[in-house]
Amino acid sequence: MAAVDGAATGVQDQQQQPPARAVERLNTAVQQQLNLESVRTRANSLYKAISRILEEFDAISRANAVPKWQDVVSQFSMVNLELFNIVEDIKNVSKSFVVHPRNVNAENATILPVMLSSKLLPEMEIDDNTKREQLLQSMQNMPVSAQIEKLKARIDMIGAACESAEKMIADTRKAYFGTRQGPTILPTIDKVQAAKIQEQENLLRSAVNHGEGLRISGDQRQITSTLPVHLVDVFAANDGPQNYSDASGMYLKNTPPLSSTSNNSQGNVLQASGAQLLGRSAASPSGATVNTSFDNTTASPLQYANSPRSSANMMNTPSPQQQSLQQLQQQQLQRQKMTPQHQQLLAQQQFRQSSMNMGQSQLAQLHDMQGQGQQKFQQMHGQQHMQFSQPLAAQQLQARQLASGAMHMNQNQMTQGNQLSRQLNQFSSPANNAMFNSAQTTPSQTISNVSAMMSSQPLFTRTQFGMSGGNRNLPSQNLSDQMFNMGAANSGGMMPIHQQQQHNSQGAFGNMQQSGQNLQPNMVQMQNTAQNHPNFQQSRPQNQQ
């Protein structure tokens, strides 16, 4: 750069001086070799390009933005190319020019002598001397002419090596500038290898994102080797089956609680996993207390929608027969499916029942709703056509969220309601359809199953509480008003709706949500007064689609 600047300076000097003295012209020989004007314009353009780049950098640094390296590098390469061209031109005639500084100021005062001196730095001089001595030492014994010749030979060799190196560098550089794509001497990967790598990459991506290639078939899913440390205690106190997507029917570490459920797995209609869960869930809510709660409940659950039943009516029309039937069935269920867990649940239910004072009629409504739910479920199941597609998906999600959300609530009431929700979820599995279908013939039995979940009033309230709590967290959905109205004002109605939804396995779960929201005021009412009739009546016909 110094040479260029010097040359430019020299040129400019020469051109500015004409007015003062006689026009100085370049030596004609030099003039033939060097087109001064072009060099000057090139130098100017180079100067402008560099200053432009500096300005850009300045702007970037001020804006604190990230520079686009691609652009920056390309600009650099352009500058580099221009410089190269200029230097080449001047190199030919550099001998005829002398560099002298035009402007000495504080900045360059210290460095100028160094730049202009032709003497080597002391260290370099010492190196030079030592190398010279090394070189000549081998030849001290020979006559001078021989030394000279040997030295010449060496020089020639070195010169040849340097030339070839320079040539290669120049070629590469030209190729680089020519193509502007970077050095072409890259190790290219051949097509086959590239294809293999691509295939592996796709494999990896699909494995991580979707789990392709990682699924183990059913029979391989048995844990044969020892479990890793972090899973040991997860599976140790196992009280439930390990669920796999294909029901291999094999479960790990059968713990005692499983034994009771294994009886249920005899439910051949159901998948093994579903069966066990179902059995457990079906059994759990049934408790001794359930029987008592049914005493005053009305029976006619399967009456179709148009029967204008109000809560009052429900209270007035208990059917002890059905109730007793329900109780019997419940007891049978209990005996079959009692597990320690369920026993505990029952105990809880019993305990709680005493603490609540819900109207019996509400429970009756509950049962009615349950019956309706059953019917609806049956109908829908038969049709295998869900009315709500999108809302249902959301509902299901909400249902699950509800269950999980409810699980985290810290109230005793919640837990039972949660268990109910969970069990209700289990109920809604298609695998359970068979069970329900079989139960359809005995509606009361179905009701009893369902109502078994409901068991006692306190449970009822609790579940609602849980649901409402959970519902609060869920986004409200637009579901059929039918369900909504049904559950809306009726705390009693809530549970049936819950049931229905479960049975439908699509059942507007969102209704619960909405009804949950309405539940809050209703709960108060419930505890204090009788139920709200109008909603109940309205909902009835709708419910019976």
Add this chain to the structure above:
Amino acid sequence: MQHVEALEILLQGLCGVHRERLRIHELCLKSGPNLGVAASEVRLLCDLEQPEPTWTVRHIGGAMRGAGAEQIPVLVRTLNESKVSKNALRFFYSLGYKLDHELLRVGFAFHFQKGAQITVTVSSVNKMLKLHATDEAVPVTPGIQLVEVTAPASSENYTEVVVAVSSFCEYLAPLLHLSKPGVSTGVVPTAAAAAASLMSDGGGTTL
């Protein structure tokens, strides 16, 4: 493997933090048919690197869609994550979730702040031939590791986070190209040269 070391050196230089070892057992659970119309998927991650294995549950939601999303070079999607106790697996099983697949990630990760809290993980994804046999895991793609760059964002600031992540990914350009999860990238032609240059000074300079 050489490229992986080179990448590690590059990341160390870029991030300024030391790498952390990564060993995560990921169980992917899918909801059963009785839990809704649409299957949902939940991932349980167990960090085996800690002295006490810690569990995390993660739900990956839908990605941002639309024309605007396609212009963004980074995938933006909802993610819910929470620490859970080790009962999580049993809990989900009892909810009705079933194990769909599991994998083991072994590698290292860098967590640093550069415009956003960025996490870069370089890991070999291993599968287990036998259920839960994490000690006998084999790589899904031997020799090829997965590089993920993630950063948490909220709905307000996600554009800035996108910029931060994408600009960071540009730094890795000589070695590898990153793309959205659904798009494949192939090998970068300069990878070998870049890796060689990164490795050339004996494995990294001391910071």
